[in-house]
Amino acid sequence: MATFLLDRAQRVKIGNEYSHSGHPNGGVPQGTLSGPKCFLVYINDLRTTVPLYKYVDDSTLFEICDRNDVSVIQESVDIAARWTEQNDMNINSEKSKEIIISFAQDGNFRSTIPNIKIDGRDIAQVCHAKLLGVTISQDLTWNKHVDNIVKKAGKRLYMLYQLKRAGITQKDLVSVYVSVVRPVLEYACPVWHTNLPQYLSDNIEVIQKGH
Numbered sequence: 001m002a003t004f005l006l007d008r009a010q011r012v013k014i015g016n017e018y019s020h021s022g023h024p025n026g027g028v029p030q031g032t033l034s035g036p037k038c039f040l041v042y043i044n045d046l047r048t049t050v051p052l053y054k055y056v057d058d059s060t061l062f063e064i065c066d067r068n069d070v071s072v073i074q075e076s077v078d079i080a081a082r083w084t085e086q087n088d089m090n091i092n093s094e095k096s097k098e099i100i101i102s103f104a105q106d107g108n109f110r111s112t113i114p115n116i117k118i119d120g121r122d123i124a125q126v127c128h129a130k131l132l133g134v135t136i137s138q139d140l141t142w143n144k145h146v147d148n149i150v151k152k153a154g155k156r157l158y159m160l161y162q163l164k165r166a167g168i169t170q171k172d173l174v175s176v177y178v179s180v181v182r183p184v185l186e187y188a189c190p191v192w193h194t195n196l197p198q199y200l201s202d203n204i205e206v207i208q209k210g211h
Contacts, residue, residue, distance in 0.1 A: 025088060046083050048076035055132060067104065077116050093118040099129045101138050134188050142192045146200045153184040153207045181207070 012019040043054055049072050050063040059080065063073045084091050098116050115122035128137045128144045135145035160176060168176075185204055193201075 042087075046080065048079050050076045052076070052080075058132065060131060071113075074114075074116055077118060081118055091118050093121045093123060096123045097126045097129045098123045099126055099136060099138055101140060132188075134191060142196060142200060145192055146196070146203055149184050149187070150203050150207055153181050156181045156184065157207060 007023070009021040009023055011021045039056070046052070046054065046059070048061055050061050053060045053062075061073060061076050061080070063071065063076075065071055081091055096118060100113055113125075115125060117123065126138075128135050130136075135142075135148050137144050160173060160181065163176060164173060185207060
């Protein structure tokens with residue numbers, strides 16, 4: 001295992017030309033059988049005081065608080081920041097987002113919650129955030145997610161129209177639709193599709209019928 005990780009060199013090949021070799025100080029080679037196990041070993045010691053979900057380079061912290069509870073999520077963010085620093089990494093505060101899900105009757109409740117900070121910088125509080133490709137909204141509706149996937153699938157559907165005009169066979173068009181368009185509409189659908197109102201289902205159906 002040590003041989004696999006230590007003293008590795010990498011270079012770029014374009015045509016018959018090679019760049020100078022570089023020696024990375026971290027990371028795991030992609031496409032290897034040992035890669036996922038090495039990553040799990042590498043990140044396994046990251047622990048926080050609130051629940052933490054780790055998925056490759058995407059980590060999500062969350063906590064459930066009553067109105068009078070004292071939040072400890074800033075403490076957990078500080079722990080994660082120190083861990084990354086100790087492991088020669090940095091948290092990108094600009095890409096980090098905070099989403100507050102609350103159905104409190106007090107309309108000013110969200111404004112009373114202080115921003116989470118990373119390295120002294122406030123993390124943006126947002127109404128919508130992507131979590132592993134699924135758009136989560138602070139009101140727990142799926143309108144924004146459906147809007148995103150419909151727009152994305154619509155752009156790919158245009159490619160299908162162009163292929164049809166170019167004379168691609170019906171069989172090949174179906175193959176392209178199944179492999180390029182439909183996965184956008186069906187990605188993680190067990191999470192969000194079961195409780196969709198009819199008008200959102202209709203928006204998706206328009207794309208599906210468009211092929």
